[in-house]
Amino acid sequence: MRHFLTLADYSKEEILEILDLAKQIKTETKNKEFKDYMPKQTLGMIFEKSSTRTRVSFETGIYQLGGVGLFLSSSDIQLGRGEPLSDTSRVISRMVDMVMIRTFGHEKIEEFAKYSKVPVINGLTTEYHPVQLMADYLTIQEAGLDKDLVVAYIGDGNNMAHSWLNMAAKLGFELRIATPKGYEVNADILAKALEMAKESGAKITISNDPKAAVQGTTVVTTDTWVSMGQEDEKEQRLKDFDGYIVDAKMMSLAQEKAIFLHCLPAYRGYEVSEDVLEGSQSLIFDEAENRLHAQKGVMVWLDRQRNA
């Protein structure tokens, strides 16, 4: 039985297989063909943090696959009052068929998965956001930019940056990450990505120079400077990220055909300007919609693995 905790656990072939499945199911969905890939299955969805896209994509996704989603906010279940994760996992995984969790430290999802009888999907941890990257790469493929792909990630060395690192390292594309000093990506995650990159041929560079990073790229992406759980650091962060906004001037350094991606929610005037977010190069709403299709691909793939 496989879990979906980080992209580092997946091979290039598996990632592309899941994306092909997502594309197939997307086409079927667009044609109003709703096939029961997961009839009568229940997806438990545990949220320790807020969510719009992740909740809606998984809940709608499992319903369209013939199952049902169970929204479990940690403030409403006993987990929020201190029931151990190991007990929560053993109880919930005896009743549902798959679990998606959004939580804080990655070790929490690893602990949950260790005790779970069913596949566990990472719906965001402080360190990673792999299901978002599946939607992002699907959007890149649909835009026809997956060949000779060069991605610039500008901003915080956070869960999105780490998942971009893993995706580049696995699929073998060029990724340039530019963060302010003190907000670099995690050194261990970077070291592992560089190791994996040796096999895939990925070119990964890290700097504190956003303009140089964006130069000649085909995808420009960023994320909030203040992630969930960092609200107390907001004032300091806004000062430290000065110069890292992706605005029209920054975007003009990329190739003409370049697209702009953002996992959302976006904070206009901070990590991205209004004109870039709403501009013709921005594919943010296709990207958001692709959460639904990509998440279905992940769920169906995991279900098939279990039954193989």
Ligand code: CP
């Ligand atoms: N991008 C993303 O995961 O959005 P939500 O926080 O709304 O789920």
Ligand code: NVA
């Ligand atoms: N880095 C952000 C992503 C939100 C989808 C956070 O963790 O809050």
